[in-house]
Amino acid sequence: DVKVTQSSRYLVKRTGEKVFLECVQDMDHENMFWYRQDPGLGLRLIYFSYDVKMKEKGDIPEGYSVSREKKERFSLILESASTNQTSMYLCASSRWTGEAGELFFGEGSRLTVL
Amino acid sequence: QKEVEQDPGPLSVPEGAIVSLNCTYSNSAFQYFMWYRQYSRKGPELLMYTYSSGNKEDGRFTAQVDKSSKYISLFIRDSQPSDSATYLCSSYKLIFGSGTRLLVRP
Numbered sequence: 001d002v003k004v005t006q007s008s009r010y011l012v013k014r015t016g017e018k019v020f021l022e023c024v025q026d027m028d029h030e031n032m033f034w035y036r037q038d039p040g041l042g043l044r045l046i047y048f049s050y051d052v053k054m055k056e057k058g059d060i061p062e063g064y065s066v067s068r069e070k071k072e073r074f075s076l077i078l079e080s081a082s083t084n085q086t087s088m089y090l091c092a093s094s095r096w097t098g099e100a101g102e103l104f105f106g107e108g109s110r111l112t113v114l
Numbered sequence: 115q116k117e118v119e120q121d122p123g124p125l126s127v128p129e130g131a132i133v134s135l136n137c138t139y140s141n142s143a144f145q146y147f148m149w150y151r152q153y154s155r156k157g158p159e160l161l162m163y164t165y166s167s168g169n170k171e172d173g174r175f176t177a178q179v180d181k182s183s184k185y186i187s188l189f190i191r192d193s194q195p196s197d198s199a200t201y202l203c204s205s206y207k208l209i210f211g212s213g214t215r216l217l218v219r220p
Binding site: 004033040041042043045048058090092102103105106107108 | 120122148150155156157158159160163202208209210211212213
């Protein structure tokens with residue numbers, strides 16, 4: 001059974017803290033993604049990676065960075081958390097880079113920044 | 115204009131009803147269209163995908179694409195309370211609609 005695992009389901013952080021969200025997939029997929037999901041705005045792509053040590057900006061990269069040191073692991077970093085980063089964060093992986101690839105999602109990490 | 119538009123709902127229907135969920139998209143170059151289902155406090159899962167125009171059926175679910183009007187539909191026959199979820203359309207895997215929340219009342 002394919003699996004994308006996000007390390008933390010619920011986090012509460014203070015403004016200015018550094019936050020790490022970890023994601024691991026066991027499907028040997030080349031591509032990994034970080035989205036945030038907000039009511040009324042749907043899923044918005046933050047960053048994606050198509051290979052180890054490679055990264056590409058998505059639609060809303062400001063305030064975020066990512067790290068992919070190993071194929072199976074993709075981390076999202078909030079260098080200095082702010083209240084407007086309170087959201088649900090979803091990690092996904094995919095085998096294909098083209099248009100037809102299915103995304104496999106983790107269960108999400110709900111981050112609250114106070 | 116967002117590339118994929120979707121009515122957020124919520125849509126509330128009685129058990130057994132036929133449900134129609136709809137999206138519009140703006141980029142005529144899109145070829146693949148996907149529907150994801152997301153249960154509360156879970157990540158989205160792929161439900162169905164279609165290529166170009168036409169219909170695709172899978173059990174109680176039918177996905178339909180009308181490229182001339184840039185319209186994507188998902189029909190659910192004999193809806194069940196277990197179908198209560200948020201349904202997200204996607205044209206090109208990196209772009210999602212905002213999701214429609216569906217509630218099927220027993």
